Amino acid sequence: MTYAEMFSEIKGKFMYADVSDITEHLAFQFNIIGDGEGIFYVEVKDGKLYIEPYEYFDRDAIFICTAEVLNEIANGTLDPVQAFTDNKLGVEGDLDKALRFKEIVENRG
Numbered sequence: 001m002t003y004a005e006m007f008s009e010i011k012g013k014f015m016y017a018d019v020s021d022i023t024e025h026l027a028f029q030f031n032i033i034g035d036g037e038g039i040f041y042v043e044v045k046d047g048k049l050y051i052e053p054y055e056y057f058d059r060d061a062i063f064i065c066t067a068e069v070l071n072e073i074a075n076g077t078l079d080p081v082q083a084f085t086d087n088k089l090g091v092e093g094d095l096d097k098a099l100r101f102k103e104i105v106e107n108r109g
Contacts, residue, residue, distance in 0.1 A: 017108040040054065065088060069089060074105070
């Protein structure tokens, strides 16, 4: 899987997430390691979700995982908190804000 394929697949799974109830600004960077390696960000701003294939310097947290783990999270077959607990998902930065990612996962389209 190439980075472009991985990014397109993940963006497709999250782009319709209902984040209208999230009033706080959240910015997460994803560092994908292994197959499909690359960086992208997910931002919630003014109740809208943005997913772009760039590094985000003013981020709240960085998530580090393989494309396979992120796909499992995106499909709802792996809870992001459980992935962190099992050392499948690394997190750097504000852990309280990082936990808010679960809201995006639960409200994906």
